[in-house]
Amino acid sequence: MAQVQDVKSNGREVDVEAQESTCVVPPESDARTEKHVEIRTEGNVVRNVSRTSARNYPGSGTADDPYVVEWDIGDPENPYNWPSKRKWLITSQLALGTFTVSFASSSYSGGISFLRQDIPMSEEVAVLGISLYVIGFALGPLLFAPLSEMFGRRRVFLCTFSIYTMFHMGGALAHNVVTIVITRLLAGISGSAPLTNAGGAIADIFTARERGFATALYSTAPFLGPVMGPIIGGYVSQSRHMGWRWSFWLMFIISAVNLIFGALVTPETYGPVLLRRRARRLQKESGDIEHYATAYDLRRNMPFSVYMRINLTRPFRFLFTEPIVTLMAFYISVAYATLYAEFSAFPIVFQEHRGFSAGEGGLAFLGIGVGVVLGTAMSPVQNRLYWKAMRESPSGHAPPEARLYLAIVGGTSLPVGLFWFAWTTNPSIHWIVPILAGIPIGLAIALILQCLNAYMMDAYTIYFASAIAATILLRSLFAAAFPLFSPVMFKALGDEWACSIFGFLALACMPVPPLFWKYGKAIRARSAFAWKEPEDENQGSDTVATSEVTTIREREKDKDSSLDAQT
Template identity: 35%
Template sequence: MDGNQFPMADSQSQDETSLEDPALGEKSMEDTEPDKKSIEEPEPGENTSQDPESEVKRTDKEQEVTLEDHEDPQKWPHLKKSYYTLGVGLASFSVTVAASMITPGTPEIETKFHVGETPAILTLIVYVLGLALGPVIASPISESLGRAAIYRITPPIYMLLTMGVGFVDSFGGLLVLRFLAGTAGSPPIAMGAGTIADMYAPSRRAAPLCLLISTPFLGSGLGPVIGGFAAYYKGYRWTQWSTIFVAIAVYIYTFPMGETYRNALIKRKAERLGIDTHEPPMKDMLVQLFHVTLVRPFKVPFLEPIVQVLTFYNAFTFSVLFTFFAAFPYVFGKVYGFNTWQSGLAFLGIGVGVVLAGITGVLVDQYMYQPRLRQAIAEGKPGLPPEYMLFSAMLGAPAVPASLFWFGWTARSSINWMSPIIAGGLFSWGSVTIFLSAAMYLIQSYGASYGASAMAANGIGRYLMSGAFPLFTIQMYETLGIGWATSLMAFVAVLLVPIPFVFFKFGPYFRRKSSMIQ
């Protein structure tokens, strides 16, 4: 999970390009302005098209208040930026690891609460739905309080709700508290990309964004590993205590992090200097926030074929990952006789694949994208078209069906258990590289505001589809068998392989036909 990587998010200054779930920052205030440098000197290669709904005029606040170098996150020392970047990644990891950590405990949940296998898996699904809802709440709060307040306030609430999950003695209460815990935990994920955008210029964001986008997937992959040991030796409640231990350690690390959101920093400095910031009426703020966080993300996919295609592609690969949360214990238990913690260890392959995908994204940026960007600038061009963001996806797309066929037909007792584990790692590598490219492509194509809405729509599609897949996973594997059940998903993946290649070839044509790309 991405964290989505999760779609709805807080407002950005216009020079920010941020990713959701994943987590995507959303520009939501019409008075939000870029600094002078961002107006006069756009970053090479950045899409400078203006969103007509977000065109704004310079405010008195930015005319009268400027940030000193030590106050401006863009000018912080590299070491300080690295500290904050790691903190954002850890925050995303701590929340997403909790989503899948409970899955090894579902057999005990079935016994304790006298429910079937499908209802028990709802403990995973409702948490993910909470992750999707939380940013809608965090967005208006961060608009007035800034990012730092959200990073400090929401984790304790999330930990208290997680504690409630561990203590509750009714299945209904368990599901409600899991949903609320996901809702309370999600805001740091939603604001993560915005925090990166606060500190790094667009041409310098690739590496930190690869780290940020990878950590939710890594959390999802390692959750069953930790949860497998906790559930096997201590019971499912200890999956929740383990979640809290991880959250406390991360909270200690992130608590000293200060504010990075430029508007909040300027507003606070203006208040210290006694300068009127001319804030818009609260009613206008809420109307605009409602539009960009709720209305526009549902409007974009109906109007934009680019968003429709990439959303379906990301939703499918994300849903297959969720299928594995139910399929791995079934496959490794049935074929290889793995117990709970051993089945959890099988997810290490997925974790390794996620790490390699993040490294791949950084290497592709450094050795494939940046050299071409420098060459384009040397030739007097403003930059590269968005299609050059698809390099990673073109590498990873063939790996998805190949890994699924590999997994399905080598998961048998006559073949060593390492084979399907490695196949799972190849799948996670391919799916994360696709997600990285799709996110960058949407942002570069649609600009800051519509790009945020496009990624929000992308996230909604992922959550809806991935929430449904685990509900029929076991039935599908029991009916079709391991080989054909996995191959069914592989055949769909084969049909999707050409997508990044088609967009690389015909992307300029598709963008010219768009009503939202200037």
């Protein structure tokens, strides 16, 4: 029987995420008594699966010493063992969810000029509709991330996204500034759940070697959405038959479609929640004579208030005490905020100075969109480099630094694109030239986000939720602030130097990926939370905190290979 590995606190408060990870590790294959039982899955579908008898679970089945429910060998309800088609259908819905939320952040900007004609307000107040929406991205995950770990990702998504969808209706029906601003803030808060929980769901169902492209889709969608938003929002708002209210109705329709799509195709993916449901079902089937629990429930012996305090403060601790999170979050925030600063810069450069209409001004974002798509298409290249590092590693486990190759390319591309755009904004230069500058900008943003998110996922493994929450907190604050001061900066400094400031900022961040590529192992060794390579080269990934648990099928495959070698 594989024992559930204790998580050492080293004198610190035992981390809840570490506790959760122990209960999703599949047990080693051993001799157990098998019997067939009916298991009800999501959608109330009944099927017969093989399950070990209750007496072979760890524990004695009493209230004080309950059976500890684990995944069975080849368990079809273990998300890592789900069919590939099902995983990719779920991934498509998760990516669509992040796209929908990010699309709504910028589609509003395409109709600002028409909104101000209908509801008088200053330009700064109008831009608040973007900034407050993005501030909601910083506030929501602090609450929704721990809630998803307590009640499951599916429940949190359905509840928050339903509320999110209704706030778009509130914006469409608004007749004053206060309603517009409040509905945008609340929509941002309620819509933030997919930004964090989608990444967790992808980690729930894919192993490290499988999830490269899935992570790329999840990381790129939040950038492709803002690029498409001004294009569609601009044309909808300037239409005489629609107007700015229809940009809100469009957000409402897209959100409602994604809500229905998610309700139909995306089940619960979080391992501890699925095991907890199984424990409750088994206890009910026994008539409450036998008692069942998960390793997570046995270890989380803390009041709800303490649990919430740990989850609410941990992202701040990571942000200020972990150098990896600090630098990675800052770099991601600069790239993310640069994109949102362009929402204020492009209308000035193309509409005010070149006379573009609102719809034509939105089309100027196509250059960035093409770059984002190219960056996503390069994901297989990064995957091959990662697999090569995995094959060359004596332990068979690639170091997190193997995720950073294309981040170095993106780090070079970003300042090049920003300086290119900055010094071709003059109306005397053909309009296609600054639009083409968006290609290296979009390429860089996609590569930086994909690679750095994947690096933190591998480096912090069971602590990834805290690392990504800290990153989203900082990048959302940056993205909220940049659009507020960008118009003032452009008017004071001019297009060329205002854009160059973003280029110099990107230039200052360019050494971050090479720094971690060269010194990442040493930096991780000094961290109390980051993953370290096993000292024994023959030590498998099952005995260390890897980027995810090893699946049953991989374990069985490794054992078959060992038997063949012995034969």
